[in-house]
Amino acid sequence: MSAETHDPLEGFDATIHAPNRLRICALLDAAGEAEFGLIQKQLAFSASVLSKHVTVLMDAGYVGQRKAVRDTRQRVWLCLTPRGRDAYQGHLAALRAIVGPSDPAH
Numbered sequence: 001m002s003a004e005t006h007d008p009l010e011g012f013d014a015t016i017h018a019p020n021r022l023r024i025c026a027l028l029d030a031a032g033e034a035e036f037g038l039i040q041k042q043l044a045f046s047a048s049v050l051s052k053h054v055t056v057l058m059d060a061g062y063v064g065q066r067k068a069v070r071d072t073r074q075r076v077w078l079c080l081t082p083r084g085r086d087a088y089q090g091h092l093a094a095l096r097a098i099v100g101p102s103d104p105a106h
Helices: 019-031 036-043 045-058 082-099
Strands: 033-035 064-072 073-080
Touching: 019 033, 019 036, 019 045, 019 073, 019 082, 033 036, 036 045, 036 073, 045 064, 073 082
Parallel strands: none
Antiparallel strands: 033 073, 064 073
């Protein structure tokens, strides 16, 4: 495909596009890895809402988890997998292509 006929939806990922999942991916992309409770607090999600969206992202192969004991409690750390990072970056590129270049005059 030539640059002139590039499909702006190439890379668009409906799994990531859901607002809560997009916010989770953005946080994990910036942080590298974050503890479940920190993500919950940062995004102001209930544990059940965060868990639901993380499950969707894990089922897609986009998010991985690491469990460990900290302060005598089981903790879960989440991170984007290489596949998840690629999908997230591709989704951002697709969004940029859809909206076009920003116009500083507006």
